Amino acid sequence: MPGRKKKGSKMRELTLDECKNQCPDFIFDCKSSAELTPLERIIGQDRAVQAMQYGLRIKDSGFNVFIAGEPGTGRKTSVVDFIKELSKDRPVPPDYCYVNNFQDSSRPKCIALPAGTGKDLRKEMDQFAAGLIKALQTAFESDEYNKQREKIIKEIESERSNILLDANKMAQKAGFQLQPTPMGLSAIPMTEGRVLTAEELAGLPPVLQKEIDMKRLEVEGNVRTYLRPLRDLNHKAEDLFLKLNRETADLAMDPLLERARDKFKGIAAVIQYLKDVEEDVLNNLGALLLPPQPGQVPGPVLDPTRGYRVNLIVDNTEMKGAPAEVEMNPTHNHLFGFTEKEVRFGALYTDYTMIRAGSAHKANGGFLVIEAERLLADPFAYQALKQTIMSKKLAIEDPATRFDLIVTKSLRPEPIPFDCKIVLLGSPQIYDLLFRLDQEFRELFKVKGDFDTTMERTDENLRNYASFVCTLCTKEGLLHLEPPALAAVIDHSSRLAEDKFKLSTHFAAVADLIREANFYALEDKSQTIKKEHIMKQLEAKEYRSNMIKEKIGEMIQNGTILIDTDGAVAGQVNGLAVYQTGDYAFGRPSRITASVGIGRDGVVDIERQAQMSGPTHTKGVLILAGYLNRKYAQGRPLSLNARLVFEQSYSGVDGDSASSTELYGILSALSDLPIDQSLAVTGSVNQMGHVQAIGGVNQKVEGYFEVCKTRGLTGKQGCLIPESNVRHLMLKDEVLDAIKAGKFHIYPIADIDEGIEVLTGVPAGEQDKNGTYPEGTVHRKAQDRLNQMAEAIKEYRP
Incomplete structure (x- = not known):
């Protein structure tokens, strides 16, 4: 076998220290992580933090933020914590409610109210609707109302009698008596102070009958001059009854609306709405006072006061600053609201009381965080989001109507003014895709913040990492880590980062490591998490996944x-x-x-x-x-x-x-x-x-x-x-x-x-x-x- 390069050649072997950057225990000056200061800020993401600070504070249009980073790097937690802190110093946005549009019920009106007062208006109108019919019935059954009504009746009857008396005098002079018929007043011939019977009239000579017919036509022609005053008198009666009814109803309603007028006297939209309510009640007294008919099916659709209630869709009563919403399922309906429908008598029914708010309504005036990948899964949601940002109006629409073959009338609620910072969370690949293919995206999301997957392994960051562990353990009630266990976590973090001079920012993976190690520590009845528990977790996790390797x-x-x-x-x-x-x-x-x-x-x-x-x-x-x-x-x-x-x-x-x-x-x-x-x-x-x-x-x-x-x-x-x-x-x-x-x-x-x-x-x-x-x-x-x-x-x- 050929020999190796001998000592003294340019080739070398790696030393032990070059094969692993082992974290020393002594760098953590504590007995356990419980003694450390909890982490109160984002670590290792200075670039992303700077982007958020800039993008979320600038007021100009189009400066929404896209946070690009891999899942598990703490991007969502960091962004949510950041905007919650930022929102504390922002004003609380108004409440929003939808009310009936009495001129066009398919276009409900929106009213903005100071935060916390929306529920007051809803309560006032609920009480108004609940007490309206009883108040009207009491007023219209009162002695005063009946007295005024009788007075009008007597006045009208007196005038009618005078007109008819004059008409009878004219007819009697001509030898006729006036009698009312379904067709009006008919002239009946008289003789010797009495009305001729039909038999007597038929027994008269034809010449005399013809003469009587000619006179009757003349009398009936003259009677027409008295019918016009009778018609005018009928109109007068209607006007007098209408005026009486309106005054009576107005007096009945006034106590029910008085408190609402006083409470919202400085809000023009509410005062106008209350006037519209009064006018609608006065115009629909018959429907409000009409008793239920035999065989009539009861139900909310038949409630005549339903249209006077307030649909409060955004209630910021408990808000201490600007809202900070996170939408985990950003479908079109979840983001922008929808109108519920229900089947009534075999048909779909909806009205303004069935309008429901989306997370964009709740976040209006503050911040809204959305997962980009989930947003893009619903193309209607993404397009609607861009349209909402560009128009600065929040409209509630049903995207399904775009596919209707037959155009049907549906609710079109009045749009709400929209002022909200949008933060999209997504991978760098999704950002690049949107940036290249969507011109509108570039104009609407001008601020990008990159969440890095690693950070430098400095002594300061080592201590910050340990503080993160302290925060995690304290927040979730886990056992705290001894220094050797902290060092093992640091080493594993560098292994995840695939760099001995860096630490991983995949805090989700590190948190899972500690949670599982906590399980083994509890099994051993230990008071703290030791290095052996960290190593046991790493070995157990590998064993669960390494069957193919084996x-x-x-x-x-x-x-x-x-x-x-x-x-x-x-x-x-x-x-x-x-x-x-x-x-x-x-x-x-x-x-x-x-x-x-x-x-x-x-x-x-x-x-x-x-x-x-x-x-x-x-x-x-x-x-x-x-x-x-x-x-x-x-x-x-x-x-x-x-x-x-x-x-x-x-x-x-x-x-x-x-x-x-x-x-x-x-x-x-x-x-x-x-x-x-x-x-x-x-x-x-x-x-x-x-x-x-x-x-x-x-x-x-x-x-x-x-x-x-x-x-x-x-x-x-x-x-x-x-x-x-x-x-x-x-x-x-x-x-x-x-x-x-x-x-x-x-x-x-x-x-x-x-x-x-x-x-x-x-x-x-x-x-x-x-x-x-x-x-x-x-x-x-x-x-x-x-x-x-x-x-x-x-x-x-x-």
Whole structure:
């Protein structure tokens, strides 16, 4: 087996401290987190806080805020806490109520009232509606009313009698008597002071009958001059009764509305509404006083006073400042309200009393927080939100009417003036999508606040993190953490951040860690959460999710998946990959092989040929051809067929983190130098040969370590990782213990030359000014092989 680079070479192994930035216990000067000061501000999000401070305070139109960040970073909690604090110094917005529009019941009117007075108006009108009919009945059954009515009747009857008496005198002079009939007044002939009977009239001579008929027509013609005063008298009676009824009703209503007039005398809209109520009552006295008819179905629809009640949709009585609403289900109805409907007598019925407010009504005058992704799930809601912001009017509409084939009349409540700061919460991807595709979005949400997923691991932030733990434990009644447990939480946070010099701002994940550790501490009857409880939670959570990982480990162990962890093989390298199953990620080694031969195809990716690779992996393979051209094709073209494959890979491959591994395989196959199989490799490469950082470095190293541990650590096994990934290492304690004991090694690699030397034990070689490499080096052997291939293909004649 080829030897390793000896001490004194430029290659080095990572020290224990470089593999994990372990938080010391002593930084937390306390016996438990209970002694710490609770956190009262947002930490690690200075950029987002500045954006919120600016966006939520500026008054100009369009400066609503979009908070971009990943779920679990505390963005919603932080925003809600911030706006609640900000709203304390803002004025309380008015109450809003809908009342009947007596001129057009399909267009209910909206009245704004000082905060807390809306319920007073509703109470006053409820009492008015409840007492109106009784008050009217009492007034119209009173002796005074009957007396006035009788007086009018007597007056009218007297005038009617005088008119009829004059008409009778005129008729009697002509020998006729007037008698009322359904058709009016008829003239009946008389003789000797009495009315002729029909028989007597029929017995008269025809000439006399004709003469009587002529006189009757003349008399009846003269009677018409008396009918006009009778009609005028009827109109006069109606007017007098109407005036009496209105005055009586007005006197009956006045005590019921007096208190409302006094209480709201400074609000013109209420005073006008009360006048409209009075007028409607006076115009509908008949319906109000009409007793129920036999067989009539009782129900609210028949309540004649329903239209005098007030529908209070926004009640800010208990509000201490501006409202701060969070809408968790931002559908159109939940945001902008709706009108309820109910079936009555087989038909849908609605009126202004069935109008219901949405969260936009409740947040009006303050702040409204909405999840962008959920908002976009209802296109009507998103469009309505933009329209509301632009028009500054809050309208209640039924979006379903847009699809009605037949236009039906529905309620169109008067819009409410809208003045509210909107805060959308969403991922950076949703923000970018809306910003690129929606011009109106850019004009309405001019302030963006980015919630970072990490923050610097400074001493100050360590103490702030501990204060966050104190706040969580105090708020939720959890056991507090001892300093070693706090340090373990800090280390896990850096692992979540995938950077030993940073902390994760995924506070939801950290909070869940502490909650679960609290469970184990309670089971142990401990008074505090210790480090062992934190570690137990991490192990238990991993065990619940790592079944697939264990199955793959079993297949590697029993030889189903072929992986060598000792020996040396040319053209074969142990690559490292990360698998994601839900919220759990784990690493595993994968055999990568390379074969070379004479030809002009260059580097061929078998995964791509089989349509099992993604675009990023394909790009990585193409970069290998660029590296080979730069390294070996400056004097002549490459005459090479190289085949690369991930062995026993059946689910597809993507990503470029194995590109350096593939290049090592090609160099090994070209130089015929075997690669140490006790080492595994990860890292991407560029055309210049620089090894670049990759993701999931901790999972990859730990995945290979577990395979080696299961087979038995030899002291020669280890991993090659990009030097730029060293800062991302936060390895598990068992890996650190093996490194400390010298049984496992990690090599930081900056370029391909360093890596190939570690893998083969042979110097890579540096090109001289003539473009050749020293004898015995990897590149010289590879170059010689390529030259041989070029000569062979030149001489080949098919």
